[in-house]
Amino acid sequence: MKEIKVGLCGLGTVGTGVVNLLKNHKEEIKHKLGCEIVIKKVLVNNLHKQRDIAIDREWLTNNPDELVNNPDIDVIVEVMGGIEDTNLLLEQAVKNKKHIVTANKDLMAVHGQRLLRLAKENHCDIFYDASVAGGIPILRSLSDGLASDRIQKIMGIVNGTTNYILTKMTDEKLPFEPVLKEAQELGFAEADPTSDVEGLDAARKMTLLANLAFKMEIGLDDVEVSGISEISQEDITFANSLGYTIKLIGIASINRGKVEVSVEPTLLPHDHPLAQVKNEYNAVYVYGEAVGETMFYGPGAGSMPTATAVVSDLMEVIKNIRLGISGNSYISPQYETQLKQNTEKYTKYFIRMAVDDEAGTFQKITNVFSDQQVSFAKILQLPSNEKETAEIVMVTHQISKQQLLSSIENLYGLSVVNKIISYYRVDGEE
Amino acid sequence: MKEIKVGLCGLGTVGTGVVNLLKNHKEEIKHKLGCEIVIKKVLVNNLHKQRDIAIDREWLTNNPDELVNNPDIDVIVEVMGGIEDTNLLLEQAVKNKKHIVTANKDLMAVHGQRLLRLAKENHCDIFYDASVAGGIPILRSLSDGLASDRIQKIMGIVNGTTNYILTKMTDEKLPFEPVLKEAQELGFAEADPTSDVEGLDAARKMTLLANLAFKMEIGLDDVEVSGISEISQEDITFANSLGYTIKLIGIASINRGKVEVSVEPTLLPHDHPLAQVKNEYNAVYVYGEAVGETMFYGPGAGSMPTATAVVSDLMEVIKNIRLGISGNSYISPQYETQLKQNTEKYTKYFIRMAVDDEAGTFQKITNVFSDQQVSFAKILQLPSNEKETAEIVMVTHQISKQQLLSSIENLYGLSVVNKIISYYRVDGEE
Structure with a gap:
């Protein structure tokens, strides 16, 4: 096998990066793979658009069939985005035994598991490292x-x-x-x-x-x-x-x-x-x-960083083709999905509220939290811009989301609490 | 193939971690590989030493032949350190068609390229990700x-x-x-x-x-x-x-x-x-x-982090065995090694020196640098602890190492320069 033929779907920011990377790093890629990567067809919306890239007009098509149903093409590189239509296109490609590299997180988040299984059944690879955090493998x-x-x-x-x-x-x-x-x-x-x-x-x-x-x-x-x-x-x-x-x-x-x-x-x-x-x-x-x-x-994004991830995935696909081991990388889920309930989600919280600046306010508030067994690591009280009110900022110890939500509900029952301005998760410390 | 048999060389910090990790994550590893990993033999110095790990005494041996010449063993995991003796042992193992996972940077830095080639000739894998930056892949x-x-x-x-x-x-x-x-x-x-x-x-x-x-x-x-x-x-x-x-x-x-x-x-x-x-x-x-x-x-180190890298490599070896593609991962060097000369090494430098605190000193020093076309991004002059002397700290623009060394030599020719206290590379900024 002297060359691997690729159909590229999309010639936007990332697609252009892919074409450039394949061209600029041609020799190194060939050394690593022992074969050449050749782009056969590029799927675009507009055949006549002026583009900032030297590309053979012959490659361009607006007909997906010329890629996914083309017996000449080994791998589909999908960098055009979209969910449902693109999914149909990739499904068709996989059924035609074409391997897939995609940067499409939207599609993978929705159809990923099904597409991965379909690919495995067809002994095809799907790699999608470019879809998460661009250039980071x-x-x-x-x-x-x-x-x-x-x-x-x-x-x-x-x-x-x-x-x-x-x-x-x-x-x-x-x-x-x-x-x-x-x-x-x-x-x-x-x-x-x-x-x-x-x-x-x-x-x-x-x-x-x-x-x-x-x-x-x-x-x-x-x-x-x-x-x-x-x-x-x-x-x-x-x-x-x-x-x-x-x-x-x-x-x-x-x-x-x-x-x-x-x-x-x-x-x-x-x-x-x-x-x-x-x-x-x-x-x-x-x-x-x-x-x-x-x-x-x-x-996390950008033309060349994302293209790096796409082409590295493409090289993995090609290595697998050459070694005859395509379709082996997907491992089916081992565990049933079990989600934590609010009573099982533990973290610290930052809570900020506007309160009446009067005697006894602070005690009423701390009573609410005590009732929920919520204790604090840090507390800050400051006069607010508005008259006769103050702001209280608190950071709790580890509590459940349930404890947080119940505390907030009960705080709203206090007349001295004017508003819970914001609350955020606190993480990354002991 | 129901199980892969491993010979473990070394039962120190990392070796103990490897045994523990294989035990603790047994089910997940089996799910991913579709087979079990079984430790057959462990090479140790002292058969009778008390160890903080539950291990079958039968596994222990102080005779390397029971690992490297044992037809029952598929993979050698080397976490005992040492260079020359260990190299001979690994060479023998590779000649016996055993795959290698090693955490031994000392050995790989000296004998790595030869060992990698020998392994390729014997259709064996050598992985050594644990040897650099411990748990970081x-x-x-x-x-x-x-x-x-x-x-x-x-x-x-x-x-x-x-x-x-x-x-x-x-x-x-x-x-x-x-x-x-x-x-x-x-x-x-x-x-x-x-x-x-x-x-x-x-x-x-x-x-x-x-x-x-x-x-x-x-x-x-x-x-x-x-x-x-x-x-x-x-x-x-x-x-x-x-x-x-x-x-x-x-x-x-x-x-x-x-x-x-x-x-x-x-x-x-x-x-x-x-x-x-x-x-x-x-x-x-x-x-x-x-x-x-x-x-x-x-x-970068530690028992379990390094063991993670070792066992991840071991899993890769086993995946390759099961797919029948061992010995394909090594890519021979593509380029001849060419080292930069001092005239070709460019960076910024931080230079700190003790000088006489007298009129004209600074000009004499800057003249030396000007002669070498060295210019500065930052300069700091401070009185020193010693009487009638001052300290000058400078950060250059990009210069060659040759420019640095010539400047320093010439500075020592100035009577007002008492000492070049230190100089360091400055990197990571535009």
Whole structure:
């Protein structure tokens, strides 16, 4: 076999990166694989669009059949995005015994498990490392490098847009709205930023990480998600004065076979490795029973970083083709998915509230918490901007989510409590 | 094939970890591999020593032949250390078609390339990810996850002992000697700390990383090494006041096919990801042409972290046995080793000197540097503790090592320069 023929779906940012990488690193790739990679067809929407890349017009097609039903093509590289239509296309490709490399987290979070099984039945590989944390080889590290360990917790900064926004809000003491606007102008945020800002993008990636780490089938609906649009400059300042940095953290953890997956603003001690991940960078912190703390850091998006992950996956597919071992990498889930209830989810919380500044207020509040067996590690009381009110900021010891929610409900029953302004998870410290 | 039989050489810290990990994670490992791993023999020095581990006495032997010449054994796991004798043992094992997993950086840095070739000839695998940065799957990430990229630079904190010592010296403002003593008492430094403290241990690991990243055969003799025993509290304080943290950094870089590998105390900007790696932790920062900046962080040593790497490698060996593709992972060097000369090694330098505190001194010094076309980014002049002398601390712009060495030689020709107290590489900033 002298060459492997690839059908590339999509010629946007990542697709262009893939074409460039295959061209620029041609010799090294050939040395490693012992064969050449040749792009046969490229699926695009617009055949006549002007493109910033030297590409043979003959390659271009807007007909998916010329890729997925083309007997000449060995591997489909899918970097065009979309969920349902793209899924049908990839299913068809797999049924035609074509291997798949995809960077499509949206699709993999929804159809991944079924597609992986279908591929295995057809002796095909599907690799999707580019779909989580761009250039960071995190899926491989979980499935190979840490294969012998039992992963207990993953904390990920897996969305570059929100990390960029929070970094700017923290470093430049600016509110959310203007920072989002700047991020949009710089291309770090989409025109419609909802999926990033409200945590959905991160949730999709956490699903993929959790399934691989815990060997289950956790669905997107199993992930509790909250985004960053409600974080205020005051939250950041209070967190900072208590020794914490606010990050949008995806958490996946397991205890006694029960899992919890969430994406939410989280306070981390300033010296936690994740607290120091700035701007649009991504990082995935993995805690394994045997290995302890590890972290994988790098660019979470971008043309060439993502292309690196795509082409590295493509090289793995080709190695497997040449060795005749395709379709062996997928391991079916070992455990039934069991989700933790609120009474089983334990963490610390940062709680910030506006209260009447009068004698007895503090005692009433602490009574509510005592009733729920909630105790505190840190308490800060400050006069607020409004007359005759004060702000109280507290950091609890480890409590269950149930204890938190009951306490908050009961706090609202107190006339001295005007508002629970915000509450956030606190993680990453003993 | 129902089980894979392993011969374990060494039952010290890591060997004990391997036995425990195989036992504790037995079910998961079996699920992933579809077969069991069985330890058949364990090579030890002392058959009768009391051990903190439940192990079948029948397994123990002090005769290597019972492992390497035992037709019953499929894989040798070598975690006993040593170079020449161990090399002979592993050679014999490979000739007997046994696969190898080793955590032995000393051996791999010296005999690695020959052993890898011998294994390939015998259709055997050798994996050694545990030998660099303990629990961090860095060798795999270079060879698989970043396979498609062209690695341009690696900077590694790959020795936990020195990082622990430098962290304590920095955070607690203590000198080298008492911190070393404390590290020895806590078990973070050996009774004879030379190999760690003087950088040799890190140099071995950098050789392995550089060979894999640059596809060459760089020998240990090609690495320039200096350790941390000469770093003073004043160096740390001056570096800090200029915005830098001192770390013992292994650097491997390539430009136009020429490489430079060194281990030396290096100043990094405080916000560089490596500057924030504390205590005994390791981290490897990888700069790839396409992917950009990535970093891999985790425990560099210890029983269970290293065992995780060993057993993950063992699982890879077994997967290959079961798929019938052993001996395919080694890729022979693609390029001839070409080392950079001093005129081709470019970086910034921190230079600290004691000078006479008299008119014209500063001009004489800057003249010396101007003659060598050396210019500065930062300059600090301070009165020294000794009368009529001052200290000057400078950080240069990018210069060649040749420019540095010539400047220093010429500075010693000036009567106003009493001593070049220290000079260090400055890296990690634009």
